[in-house]
Amino acid sequence: xxxxxxxxxxxxxxxxxxxxxxxxxxxxxxxxxxxxxxxxxxxxxxxxxxxxxxxxxxxxxxxxxxxxxxxxxxxxxxxxxxxxxxxxxxxxxxxxxxxxxxxxxxxxxxxxxxxxxxxxxxxxxx
Amino acid sequence: xxxxxxxxxxxxxxxxxxxxxxxxxxxxxxxxxxxxxxxxxxxxxxxxxxxxxxxxxxxxxxxxxxxxxxxxxxxxxxxxxxxxxxxxxxxxxxxxxxxxxxxxxxxxxxxxxxxxxxxxxxxxxxxxxxxxxxxxxxxxxxxxxxxxxxxxxxxxxxxxxxxxxxxxxxxxxxxxxxxxxxxxxxxxxxxxxxxxxxxxxxxxxxxxxxxxxxxxxxxxxxxxxxxxxxxxxxxxxxxxxxxxxxxxxxxxxxxxxxxxxxxxxxxxxxxxxxxxxxxxxxxxxxxxxxxxxxxxxxxxxxxxxxxxxxxxxxxxxxxxxxxxxxxxxxxxxxxxxxxxxxxxxxxxxxxxxxxxxxxxxxxxxxxxxxxxxxxxxxxxxxxxxxxxxxxx
Numbered sequence: 429x430x431x432x433x434x435x436x437x438x439x440x441x442x443x444x445x446x447x448x449x450x451x452x453x454x455x456x457x458x459x460x461x462x463x464x465x466x467x468x469x470x471x472x473x474x475x476x477x478x479x480x481x482x483x484x485x486x487x488x489x490x491x492x493x494x495x496x497x498x499x500x501x502x503x504x505x506x507x508x509x510x511x512x513x514x515x516x517x518x519x520x521x522x523x524x525x526x527x528x529x530x531x532x533x534x535x536x537x538x539x540x541x542x543x544x545x546x547x548x549x550x551x552x553x554x
Numbered sequence: 555x556x557x558x559x560x561x562x563x564x565x566x567x568x569x570x571x572x573x574x575x576x577x578x579x580x581x582x583x584x585x586x587x588x589x590x591x592x593x594x595x596x597x598x599x600x601x602x603x604x605x606x607x608x609x610x611x612x613x614x615x616x617x618x619x620x621x622x623x624x625x626x627x628x629x630x631x632x633x634x635x636x637x638x639x640x641x642x643x644x645x646x647x648x649x650x651x652x653x654x655x656x657x658x659x660x661x662x663x664x665x666x667x668x669x670x671x672x673x674x675x676x677x678x679x680x681x682x683x684x685x686x687x688x689x690x691x692x693x694x695x696x697x698x699x700x701x702x703x704x705x706x707x708x709x710x711x712x713x714x715x716x717x718x719x720x721x722x723x724x725x726x727x728x729x730x731x732x733x734x735x736x737x738x739x740x741x742x743x744x745x746x747x748x749x750x751x752x753x754x755x756x757x758x759x760x761x762x763x764x765x766x767x768x769x770x771x772x773x774x775x776x777x778x779x780x781x782x783x784x785x786x787x788x789x790x791x792x793x794x795x796x797x798x799x800x801x802x803x804x805x806x807x808x809x810x811x812x813x814x815x816x817x818x819x820x821x822x823x824x825x826x827x828x829x830x831x832x833x834x835x836x837x838x839x840x841x842x843x844x845x846x847x848x849x850x851x852x853x854x855x856x857x858x859x860x861x862x863x864x865x866x867x868x869x870x871x872x873x874x875x876x877x878x879x880x881x882x883x884x885x886x887x888x889x890x891x892x893x894x895x896x897x898x899x900x901x902x903x904x905x906x907x908x909x910x911x912x913x914x915x916x917x918x919x920x921x922x923x924x925x926x927x928x929x930x931x932x933x934x935x936x937x938x939x940x941x942x943x944x945x946x
Contacts, residue, residue, distance in 0.1 A: 498706040500756040516807025
């Protein structure tokens with residue numbers, strides 16, 4: 429058996445996803461709105477489900493409601509709908525109690541370079 | 555049934571699937587499977603016009619362009635060689651590429667090899683991280699969601715509309731692992747109790763460790779031949795009668811029905827149309843059960859049952875049932891070296907149709923039509939293959 433360590437340091441170009449990834453790092457949810465059917469996708473779709481590639485970037489408030497949630501040794505993850513979006517999104521839940529259903533994106537902490545979709549709990553009063 | 559596609563499975567072989575600790579490599583396993591399949595075919599290596607290799611990731615093999623290396627190892631230098639990749643569907647997609655190459659009329663005999671060292675070359679935590687990039691790397695991957703968590707979210711949605719749940723997960727787990735106890739090449743032949751399953755560690759609710767397929771090492775090979783050039787001794791070999799592939803949105807959350815494997819349904823419809831058969835004509839199926847719930851979602855998407863809960867409890871999917879599913883043990887029992895799985899499924903189906911499968915698992919009545927079903931991502935890339943025995 430041969431031991432071999434291969435460190436890989438990528439420099440990733442963001443391409444058309446740049447508004448999305450920059451938004452995540454600054455704590456915002458930048459979504460794509462289709463020019464044809466007005467559907468708002470988050471994460472953004474380059475080509476809308478209606479087939480149109482024309483669209484504009486819009487900024488949502490970064491707040492999301494949990495639809496499905498899974499917990500266990502792999503962590504705490506959910507399918508959520510960001511308010512103002514028409515599609516669901518997978519996120520990592522950070523410090524959520526079992527009964528908490530609403531969360532908010534936060535700006536990246538110092539040293540965090542990946543546009544990771546991490547949601548933090550918020551209390552809403554009705 | 556439409557006349558056969560003109561593609562015969564002249565050779566088929568599957569190595570043991572397990573975690574190798576014997577200093578053998580993916581090149582050894584590929585050679586072992588290939589030599590066995592070639593012997594079965596009655597062909598010489600000089601007869602092979604092309605090699606198609608299925609391997610999910612260079613991260614696992616640490617070998618870019620693996621087809622070129624395997625072609626040299628196998629004495630196939632001079633043959634056309636390529637690698638096909640489609641996540642978990644890689645193996646079936648390689649089979650499809652070979653089928654279409656033969657049907658083009660330019661190729662007579664193709665060797666298809668599926669292989670991956672998913673268990674022994676990297677530690678499990680690294681493999682788990684890499685699998686996250688099987689989905690959209692920029693959203694799912696960078697958020698750190700695991701394959702198990704993503705499948706768990708999809709299965710939760712499936713539970714809501716199907717009424718299936720924890721007890722069905724346990725039954726699939728018991729059945730596939732029990733089948734694998736009779737498969738000498740299986741990674742996880744086990745006779746689990748319900749308590750063992752339901753008390754195993756929670757990985758991503760509702761999935762527990764025993765609901766998950768293992769990481770395995772191994773290889774599978776088939777030799778496909780144009781029917782008019784099939785060696786005389788293999789005239790009664792099974793044929794591939796229909797193939798179908800389709801895709802779904804990469805983002806689970808963008809789907810109309812989160813719990814439904816719609817790409818599988820489309821792929822199946824295309825394969826059925828090509829074969830000109832009905833679902834009711836299928837006698838046995840090897841399904842993609844990366845997780846116990848994925849098998850239930852596959853049965854639903856493929857239309858193999860009108861009442862999955864009843865059929866499961868009545869034993870319809872057992873080896874002696876009316877629609878045996880995963881006689882081999884599936885990914886959960888036989889194991890899951892990713893690139894090898896789809897090729898192994900096709901090999902298993904061919905051997906079952908010929909009556910050459912492991913004797914304790916070979917149905918007493920020879921099946922006539924078999925289905926092999928795989929997918930990559932969260933059923934983002936789906937591929938199914940229909941095979942018919944010589945009597946069909």
